[in-house]
Amino acid sequence: MERIEGMISDIVFKNEDNGYTIAHLANEKDEVVIVGCMPTLAQGETIEVEGKWVNHKLYGVQFEVNKFMPVTPSSLEGIYVYLSSGMIHGIGEKMAKRIIDKFGLETLNVIQSTPERLKEVEGIGAKKIEQIVKSYEENRDLRNIIIELSPYGITPNYCLKIYKKYKDKAIEVINKNPYKLAEEIRGIGFKIADNIASKIGIDKNSKDRVSQGILYSLNQASLSGHTYLPKDVLIENSRNLLDVSPSIIEECIMDLVYDQKLHIEKRKNEYLIYLMTYYMSENGVCKQIIKLSQAKIEDLNINIDEEIRKVEEDEEIKLANKQISAVKEAINSGVVVITGGPGTGKTTTINTIIKIFENNNKEVVLAAPTGRAAKRMSETSNKEAKTIHRLLEMGYTTDSEELLFLKNEEDPIKADVVIIDEVSMVDILLMYSLLKAIKLGTRLILVGDSDQLPSVGAGNVLGDIINSEVINKVRLNEIFRQAQESMIVVNAHRINSGQPLQLNAKGKDFFFIRKNTSEEIMSEIIGLVNERLPKFYNLDKMKDIQVLSSMRKGDLGVTNLNIELQKYLNKPEQYKVEENFSKRVFRVADKVMQIKNNYTKKWETEDGSDSGEGIYNGDIGYIYHIDKDKKNIYVLFDDTKIVSYGYDELDEIEHSFCTTIHKSQGSEFPVIVIPITWAPPMLLSRNLLYTAVTRAKKLVVLVGDVKYLEYMIKNNRTNERYSNLAYKLNKFKEEGILLNNNEGF
Ligand SMILES: Nc1ncnc2c1ncn2[C@@H]1O[C@H](COP(=O)(O)OP(=O)(O)OP(=O)(O)O)[C@@H](O)[C@H]1O
Numbered sequence: 012m013e014r015i016e017g018m019i020s021d022i023v024f025k026n027e028d029n030g031y032t033i034a035h036l037a038n039e040k041d042e043v044v045i046v047g048c049m050p051t052l053a054q055g056e057t058i059e060v061e062g063k064w065v066n067h068k069l070y071g072v073q074f075e076v077n078k079f080m081p082v083t084p085s086s087l088e089g090i091y092v093y094l095s096s097g098m099i100h101g102i103g104e105k106m107a108k109r110i111i112d113k114f115g116l117e118t119l120n121v122i123q124s125t126p127e128r129l130k131e132v133e134g135i136g137a138k139k140i141e142q143i144v145k146s147y148e149e150n151r152d153l154r155n156i157i158i159e160l161s162p163y164g165i166t167p168n169y170c171l172k173i174y175k176k177y178k179d180k181a182i183e184v185i186n187k188n189p190y191k192l193a194e195e196i197r198g199i200g201f202k203i204a205d206n207i208a209s210k211i212g213i214d215k216n217s218k219d220r221v222s223q224g225i226l227y228s229l230n231q232a233s234l235s236g237h238t239y240l241p242k243d244v245l246i247e248n249s250r251n252l253l254d255v256s257p258s259i260i261e262e263c264i265m266d267l268v269y270d271q272k273l274h275i276e277k278r279k280n281e282y283l284i285y286l287m288t289y290y291m292s293e294n295g296v297c298k299q300i301i302k303l304s305q306a307k308i309e310d311l312n313i314n315i316d317e318e319i320r321k322v323e324e325d326e327e328i329k330l331a332n333k334q335i336s337a338v339k340e341a342i343n344s345g346v347v348v349i350t351g352g353p354g355t356g357k358t359t360t361i362n363t364i365i366k367i368f369e370n371n372n373k374e375v376v377l378a379a380p381t382g383r384a385a386k387r388m389s390e391t392s393n394k395e396a397k398t399i400h401r402l403l404e405m406g407y408t409t410d411s412e413e414l415l416f417l418k419n420e421e422d423p424i425k426a427d428v429v430i431i432d433e434v435s436m437v438d439i440l441l442m443y444s445l446l447k448a449i450k451l452g453t454r455l456i457l458v459g460d461s462d463q464l465p466s467v468g469a470g471n472v473l474g475d476i477i478n479s480e481v482i483n484k485v486r487l488n489e490i491f492r493q494a495q496e497s498m499i500v501v502n503a504h505r506i507n508s509g510q511p512l513q514l515n516a517k518g519k520d521f522f523f524i525r526k527n528t529s530e531e532i533m534s535e536i537i538g539l540v541n542e543r544l545p546k547f548y549n550l551d552k553m554k555d556i557q558v559l560s561s562m563r564k565g566d567l568g569v570t571n572l573n574i575e576l577q578k579y580l581n582k583p584e585q586y587k588v589e590e591n592f593s594k595r596v597f598r599v600a601d602k603v604m605q606i607k608n609n610y611t612k613k614w615e616t617e618d619g620s621d622s623g624e625g626i627y628n629g630d631i632g633y634i635y636h637i638d639k640d641k642k643n644i645y646v647l648f649d650d651t652k653i654v655s656y657g658y659d660e661l662d663e664i665e666h667s668f669c670t671t672i673h674k675s676q677g678s679e680f681p682v683i684v685i686p687i688t689w690a691p692p693m694l695l696s697r698n699l700l701y702t703a704v705t706r707a708k709k710l711v712v713l714v715g716d717v718k719y720l721e722y723m724i725k726n727n728r729t730n731e732r733y734s735n736l737a738y739k740l741n742k743f744k745e746e747g748i749l750l751n752n753n754e755g756f
Pocket residue numbers: 328329330331334351352353354355356357358359360491492493494
């Protein structure tokens with residue numbers, strides 16, 4: 012490969028559809044013809060091209076371009092983003108600005124060709140110049156990507172991802188079809204790709220654009236919990252997004268179906284359109300759960316009543332009838348669902364089931380969808396419980412982008428019984444991965460509370476399985492005496508049945524403090540968390556009390572509550588290092604939450620005696636140390652695990668003096684404080700309130716306007732999800748397709 016540099020003196024031809032360009036490139040030595048895909052090329056631009064010389068039959072010698080890069084970038088904004096991105100050691104935001112103010116568009120030429128001139132900028136000496144030049148040299152290709160893409164709002168972090176994926180071909184790939192980014196780079200969506208495309212001049216009606224828009228619409232739908240969209244809804248959503256005619260959309264839908272990216276399913280007179288993964292998962296869950304429930308299971312040859320009696324004796328309890336039915340179903344069925352609200356004895360039932368199987372030498376494995384739920388399951392059962400991801404031995408594909416599970420149909424989980432808790436949090440994709448890894452004959456016990464919020468990911472798996480009436484289920488509905496003492500449990504059940512709550516009983520654990528305005532609510536919450544509750548109940552204000560809010564935005568949303576609570580719970584002190592990231596300030600001792608599963612994130616104990624990997628969505632920790640030189644923030648999780656986050660990884664954590672109710676799913680806290688105030692109706696729902704209240708073990712304090720509390724209790728329109736699992740399960744059952752034809756469909 013050869014490289015030449017010069018200025019574009021003429022553009023002879025450009026194909027607007029595919030970017031194929033023939034141009035003249037001139038430098039001091041020569042003027043040559045260059046050809047290749049260079050859609051953004053403009054006359055007068057100075058570029059460097061890489062490629063080879065060819066001798067064309069008709070046109071003679073020309074340079075065939077493989078890759079091209081602008082030498083002098085065309086935007087100050089791009090140079091600024093690059094220089095201030097942290098990629099260049101020694102230059103921060105302020106210094107970047109000073110350098111650019113001095114040299115303008117010439118900045119990079121100066122750094123490259125006459126770096127000694129940097130001395131003209133205040134604060135730069137010989138040592139700094141050396142440092143700058145060294146890092147500048149080190150990341151040449153990445154630099155070009157940042158400069159090209161940052162004007163489109165792509166952060167240096169994503170540029171790095173793009174660079175890792177396409178290496179030095181990145182600019183070329185993007186110029187050819189920017190929609191590839193939306194398809195292949197996690198985190199870059201259709202909107203950014205579309206923005207680039209419109210600047211490059213790609214036609215609004217281009218099929219690449221419309222197809223990506225359709226996929227985007229379905230992806231958005233999956234983020235709202237839908238596994239499919241009815242065809243009319245998909246066309247409407249896509250039309251709003253793309254501003255093109257329904258006929259083009261329909262044509263592209265058919266192309267995508269042909270390319271197996273989408274699947275169309277007919278249900279009565281309706282067409283349901285799925286992204287392929289969701290279709291495969293929904294079908295897979297349906298088939299596999301029926302197979303597991305119909306599979307022959309080993310007969311334990313035991314007298315179940317006798318076994319239950321033994322456990323009752325050991326544990327000094329007497330199981331209620333429903334609990335006994337649940338135990339029997341678990342022993343006699345391939346699959347059983349055990350559901351019930353708080354205090355209805357789910358944990359006691361699971362523990363009885365575990366004991367009976369273990370007393371009969373059967374191997375039982377336990378898992379739950381989140382790290383915290385798994386931890387809780389371990390504590391209540393005194394037996395190791397893993398996250399489902401760990402149980403499935405999750406790994407990554409070599410490019411470390413795609414998740415994969417080592418446990419699957421070929422190498423299933425080795426166990427006689429698999430018990431999964433908090434199944435309401437399991438989405439359709441994870442359920443499919445789990446079911447694939449359970450071999451026929453293994454008993455599967457699914458435990459959960461179907462009145463909790465449905466999973467964050469798509470599907471309504473637990474609800475659909477329960478509603479389908481196909482899989483054996485037991486609903487525990489007796490609240491035991493001990494649990495009845497708790498107003499938290501009693502009120503949770505009242506919320507669920509739409510009844511008014513019992514508030515403020517003396518000596519009890521459920522309080523409502525009436526306040527009207529946002530300011531009053533805020534100041535009451537701060538007073539409670541910062542002083543009154545810790546003093547009165549002898550609590551640690553950081554660890555024992557969790558503020559939850561239904562929304563992110565607004566005065567009483569998570570973002571603002573975090574800002575306000577930080578001022579009181581962890582105020583600035585001279586000895587506390589802090590770092591300001593414009594929208595948020597991270598300070599030593601701040602309470603933070605990991606907001607995505609990161610299975611490979613390394614942790615280590617302070618003395619280095621233990622280490623491991625995996626920090627999960629919802630894990631709460633405290634900032635332990637900030638190293639400004641290394642640009643690292645260290646967070647302490649579970650009192651022992653120290654995890655380091657580079658400044659470029661801070662999108663993985665957020666302050667958690669207050670968190671969303673959604674993020675609190677699967678976790679429990681001694682005390683919960685919740686503002687009750689106006690919010691969009693979908694966030695004032697019964698199951699949101701129910702989920703929030705059931706997070707508390709010792710005390711619930713609601714602060715706000717009682718009319719919104721009443722509204723929430725009445726509003727049981729759980730946001731409907733397009734999910735076809737219940738229908739499919741019933742259809743399978745009715746038509747017995749599985750019994751005759753293992754492939755189904
Ligand atoms: N058969 C029983 N007889 C008497 N008490 C019981 C019985 N089963 C459970 N309990 C008690 O009721 C309370 C709630 O039971 P358990 O923790 O099993 O319910 P749970 O549904 O798991 O509750 P949560 O969802 O709140 O954790 C516990 O104090 C437990 O000891």
